[in-house]
Amino acid sequence: MEQIYDVVIIGAGAVGCTIARELSRYCLSILVLEKECDVAYGTSGRMSGVVHAGFNNKPGTLMAKFCVKGNRQFESICRELDIPYKKTGKVLVAFDDDDMKALEGIKARGEENGCEGLRIIDAEEIRRIAPGVGGIGGMLSPNTAIFDPFTYCIAHAENAVDNGAEFVFDSEVTAIEKKSNIFCVNTSKGAFYARYLVNSAGLYSDKISAMLGITKYKIFPCRGEYFILDKIADKLLDIPAYPVPKPGIGGLGVHLTPTIDGNLIIGPSAEYLEDREDYAATPEIMDKLFAEAKALLPAIERTHIIGNYCGIRPKQAPPEEGGFRDFVIREEEECPGLINLIGIESPGFTAAGPIAGMVRDLLGRHLKLEKKNHFNPIRKGKARFRELPQEEQEKLIAADPEYGEIICRCQTVTKREIRDAIENMLGARSLSSIKYRAWCMTGRCNGGYCMSRIVDMLVHDYHIPAEEITLRGHGSEMFSGEVK
């Protein structure tokens, strides 16, 4: 007889990984199914990387409640799981009197939601906090923070695995049947069985739901494009700067966000589309993005651009409606045992912790949640050589000479760190997976220096044939094989 899991979670994004980790505190058998070859390959790896404070959301909604609560928990979770996090605060920049007036409303709404420390500031203070940014005034939110979204997902997944959860990658869910209270989940890697099913499939959550006959949801994909700029954050802007949001755009407007690593990202745009995975960038939007970002921070130049990416919002609101609809997190009456998470768009990442808590409580209505005695809440990441003081670096090199070999020159990533990344706990071996762990191939040379060296390690040290090396899992083979 096949194993029947207590809970199968579909989707290894921020939400799925957080739920897996939360449930791994209890004596339950847990399986996460993910169609991609690693965690965070969907929306969770394609966002702004901001822990929102919660002043943008409509009072009384789950979005507002969970965002504020998620923000409060975020820092301690990052500490537990060794996730890079920095409480930078954030400024909303006003350009005219209308904006200033709108800010009063935003502040009041934020306070109603429970945000703390929001403060209207004048032009002079803006200049002090964000010297390069224009504007006549603004609002400061001290509790907004930035973090590393990839490490977040990886850390949650690793900690969940450490506590007994299982992950199966490259397993796309294609059909689900429910027979005598057991879900049979068919995937590209065979069938898996579950008593309870959590649908955290992001952009495909409506389709997963429809597989069980619940067709009332529809996701409208809405693309956001970004540019990544060189490491100029420390010089130009070390705090996220957003324009005052205009009503109805269904996003927060093109903003400037320093990344935890000191790059600056600009975006996202907002553009409804048909295809849920069309991550292509368009020339019109690229030009527009840059122009809008330059209005906010005149010092940026085209030559600062080192890359671009797109994320797609799983919106419930159709284009003609715009704006935000609240998260749907519920057990479906028509299909007991199925917990649907629909429309988990921004601030879904910030809210992932409270969302996981709510899923746990929904399951707790049926399942006996018994705490594990040996739950280990701590996960330690691998050493980040470049962040260490010189004495520490010397110790590491003495212990393992591969710490003395720099493979990625832009980000100063050593051979040992690449090796740690290749040998990761989740078994992901694509170049992007190595990149998100070691943070190599992310600098201004786009991997020009380190990629061939990493390929060499994969081929020689790990005996992976060149033609099997992928960028992002099956179907993204990098090479046609050997030359000779």
Added chain:
Amino acid sequence: MAAAYAAKKSGAETVILLERDRHAGGILNQCIHDGFGLIRYQEALSGPEYADRAVAEAENMGVEVLTSRHVVKMSADRKVTAYCSEGIEEYAAKTIILATGCRERTRGNISIPGSRPAGVFTAGVAQNLMNLHNVMIGRRIVILGSGDIGLIMARRLTLEGAKVLAIAEIMPEPTGLARNVSQCVYEFGIPLYVRTTVSKIIGKRKLEAVELSDLDDSGNVVPGSERRVECDALVLSVGLIPENEVAQTANIRLLSNNAVDTDQYLQTSIRGVFSCGNCRRVMDLADYVSEQGEMAGRNAVRFIKGDPMEIWDEEKSNCMKKGFPESDTITCTVCPNGCQIKWDEDSQSYMGNGCRRGTVFAEQERTDPKRNVTTTVVVKGERQSLRPVRTKTPVSRDEVLQVAEKLRGISILPSSKIGETVFTYQSKAGEDISVITTAGK
């Protein structure tokens, strides 16, 4: 290497050369094609051979060549920090010469619209993968940009059996050297489209196609000119950026294109710190880079001694014929000038050649054009390992592909030395043509 050699030769007591790679030689090691050393050695050497000579010259002169050392920073008081597997090393010097080379502009830098699938490479990375790591980047190739590395790679890919479907260049003329346009592109029948760009990259996970579009005079896409070209690799040859990360750690003044701003003595904004080669200004020819390096080396020693320094002649940096070869002419490849030589009916003689060697070359071209073949062979036993080779004497142009094909089946021993004959090709005319290795253990 040239700077270290010259500094030592001019009387410096200790000269240390720090290199992050396992071998000295820099980018030359992956440039297995010939055409190096035309001025310096009056020979058409391959990159690795040229590097080998330069290393030997430096080492024989007494330079300490320290490889696998990654310099991460330097200070204005001329201290240098390097990482290596033995630990972190600090060097204090009387003078420092920066020769850190350049890197390529990438897809990220030029923001091509479309998706970001596997299969997009810069030309230098493609070259590195193919020539040093035995990794083939694809079979149906489109190249964007007609910089020299892109042109060289067009030929390299063709010799390895890939089909180069198009080279697209945004400018009205190719940006690489005329000799490369003629020898790497025209001679293999590769289509080169100017005022054309890749307007879109298509393919979700793996590159499926690119969209090529014509550009108007102001560089905008001509609507309706889009066409789809199915391919599995896109190679970008869209320019080089001087690499000055180390210089930046000491706040050395850079120009807006990231090049080091030096005075006429090749001295940077910090006295006693010099800069030469591609990190100072991207140059076409290794020979001139070496020449400049030597001057930087000499000037560094003059700086220590307090002697007057030599002045670099900027004309030398970039003097070669670029763009399209003129029609009905022969591009002379004997020296880097690339003279455009024409047969003149009236005077019954060649015109346009800068020297007499040009006439001999042109006559040969007209009757039986010859080329050196440069490629790689497999090293026995070691998986994935390649060694560069070339014909010792040129073969008929028509036989280039045959030679490359023959060499695909050849393997050599790891112990084989540079210059060893690994194969003898019997030409159609009955000559024995030796194929020699151009790098060795």
